[in-house]
Amino acid sequence: MEDTIVLYPSPGRGHLFSMVELGKQILEQHPSISITIIISAMPTESISIDDPYFSTLCNTNPFITLIHLPQVSLPPNTSFSPLDFVASFFELPELNNTNLHHTLLNLSKSSNIKALIIDFFCSAAFEFVSSRHNIPIYFFFTTGANGLPMFLHLPILDKIITKSLKDLDMIIDLHGMPKIQSKEVPPAISDRSHRVYQYFVDTAKLMIKSAGLVINTFELLERRALQAIQEGKCGAPDEPVPPLFCVGPLLTTSESKIEHECLTWLDSQPTRSVLFLCFGSMGVFSSRQLRETAIGLEKSGVRFLWVVRPPLADSQTQAGKSNEPCLELLLPEGFLERTKDRGFLVNSWAPQGEILNHGSVGGFVTHCGWNSLLEALCAGVPMVAWPLYAEQRMNRIFMVEEMKVALACREAEDDQFVNAAELEERVIELMNSKKGEAVRERVLKLREDAVVAKSDGGSSCIAMARLVDSFNNWKPRA
Numbered sequence: 001m002e003d004t005i006v007l008y009p010s011p012g013r014g015h016l017f018s019m020v021e022l023g024k025q026i027l028e029q030h031p032s033i034s035i036t037i038i039i040s041a042m043p044t045e046s047i048s049i050d051d052p053y054f055s056t057l058c059n060t061n062p063f064i065t066l067i068h069l070p071q072v073s074l075p076p077n078t079s080f081s082p083l084d085f086v087a088s089f090f091e092l093p094e095l096n097n098t099n100l101h102h103t104l105l106n107l108s109k110s111s112n113i114k115a116l117i118i119d120f121f122c123s124a125a126f127e128f129v130s131s132r133h134n135i136p137i138y139f140f141f142t143t144g145a146n147g148l149p150m151f152l153h154l155p156i157l158d159k160i161i162t163k164s165l166k167d168l169d170m171i172i173d174l175h176g177m178p179k180i181q182s183k184e185v186p187p188a189i190s191d192r193s194h195r196v197y198q199y200f201v202d203t204a205k206l207m208i209k210s211a212g213l214v215i216n217t218f219e220l221l222e223r224r225a226l227q228a229i230q231e232g233k234c235g236a237p238d239e240p241v242p243p244l245f246c247v248g249p250l251l252t253t254s255e256s257k258i259e260h261e262c263l264t265w266l267d268s269q270p271t272r273s274v275l276f277l278c279f280g281s282m283g284v285f286s287s288r289q290l291r292e293t294a295i296g297l298e299k300s301g302v303r304f305l306w307v308v309r310p311p312l313a314d315s316q317t318q319a320g321k322s323n324e325p326c327l328e329l330l331l332p333e334g335f336l337e338r339t340k341d342r343g344f345l346v347n348s349w350a351p352q353g354e355i356l357n358h359g360s361v362g363g364f365v366t367h368c369g370w371n372s373l374l375e376a377l378c379a380g381v382p383m384v385a386w387p388l389y390a391e392q393r394m395n396r397i398f399m400v401e402e403m404k405v406a407l408a409c410r411e412a413e414d415d416q417f418v419n420a421a422e423l424e425e426r427v428i429e430l431m432n433s434k435k436g437e438a439v440r441e442r443v444l445k446l447r448e449d450a451v452v453a454k455s456d457g458g459s460s461c462i463a464m465a466r467l468v469d470s471f472n473n474w475k476p477r478a
């Protein structure tokens with residue numbers, strides 16, 4: 001029977017892509033095994049099952065097999081808040097546990113399952129699978145290690161603080177992390193009254209029991225946090241953290257053969273002159289924020305390539321007609337005409353990896369998603385950090401204060417609105433100042449470190465070999 005490693009990613013693009021990349025790299029290290037990826041669908045998924053991404057993946061990687069779990073549905077909910085949305089990422093895997101169990105049973109008839117690697121959103125699978133299958137289960141942490149001390153500390157914080165972090169004006173000072181104000185903590189762990197909070201606390205407890213934590217990072221990028229965790233300074237003192245495997249950066253490689261028109265436009269722009277703006281797989285602005293962003297960009301005078309998504313209300317009214325946002329209506333009057341010689345707008349989705357690696361791109365305004373950060377670093381592009389949701393405000397602190405690879409864009413306290421003057425100032429600072437140049441130099445240094453980490457004998461390469469060895473050396477329970 002052939003050996004296989006089973007990956008169980010969360011279906012959002014920001015989680016799925018890096019786990020698929022993990023699978024590809026395990027195969028490189030260990031070509032005699034196969035990779036099985038369990039794909040589940042979200043009701044509001046960001047990537048559909050028939051997306052060409054999946055067929056291309058299988059066509060170009062014959063040792064990767066995809067198994068699609070049946071669609072499961074959550075009970076209809078009258079209100080669906082952003083926190084309910086995050087909670088659904090934990091709840092759907094829970095509903096899929098029986099399907100997952102049967103899938104693993106079937107698979108084990110033809111393959112020897114060496115390990116299961118689950119996204120932290122799929123933590124419901126941990127106890128269900130470990131009580132029924134004798135295989136090691138690893139957690140895949142899709143974001144940086146810098147946030148891990150906070151995550152590991154969560155069960156302790158849960159015991160000693162009875163109020164929600166969002167209602168406390170306190171500084172969180174943990175080993176391995178810069179000091180963080182409670183308001184910078186991800187919303188999903190700030191509100192104890194919402195069920196999603198408990199999912200995170202429970203997941204943190206389960207991660208400790210796992211065979212290891214696979215992290216999409218490299219040692220030199222987040223040395224302080226990794227050292228503190230490895231020295232046992234994070235989490236409960238009597239519960240050692242399992243082995244860490246920092247195998248990153250795991251970057252999504254484009255399989256597309258068609259050149260996007262924005263790349264042709266970039267070909268005609270001067271070296272490092274263009275600012276790229278893109279806000280991840282889910283970032284959507286209000287109409288007001290879209291207009292304000294346009295004003296800031298216009299005033300800054302820089303060249304720009306901007307991925308624009310229609311605000312939610314607009315995309316709903318357009319459903320069934322066209323996916324094209326009506327830019328003339330959304331943006332300030334005359335903006336498109338006035339900036340046509342130095343600006344290019346892309347509707348909803350652009351080939352980010354290729355754009356960042358284009359020589360004409362000199363800066364990146366990012367929502368601080370972890371994959372975007374790694375992609376920019378590896379392309380040597382300095383950033384303006386404009387977080388929107390999830391752990392992104394915490395990432396901004398790491399990017400600006402620890403790594404020094406970004407300038408912070410400041411938003412209004414109450415509604416997170418970023419005004420045009422702030423954007424204009426940060427953009428000019430990034431593209432045309434000594435401060436921006438210092439950030440670029442730091443990014444270039446980390447890019448070199450990333451290359452070294454991934455090359456033969458580098459820290460990520462060694463971590464990948466350790467991970468593969470650990471699959472082979474795992475001892476089943478008696």
Ligand SMILES: O=c1ccn([C@@H]2O[C@H](COP(=O)(O)OP(=O)(O)O[C@H]3O[C@H](CO)[C@@H](O)[C@H](O)[C@H]3O)[C@@H](O)[C@H]2O)c(=O)[nH]1
Nearest residue numbers: 014142143280281349350351352353369370371372390391
């Ligand atoms: O127009 C686009 C938009 C995005 N991407 C790609 O999509 C991915 C986006 O990933 P990421 O930057 O991590 O953002 P999110 O999609 O928002 O990712 C979620 O998952 C990340 C990893 O856990 C978290 O850091 C984020 O906060 C969370 O929102 C990257 O590979 C981008 O290159 C494109 O190719 N084109």
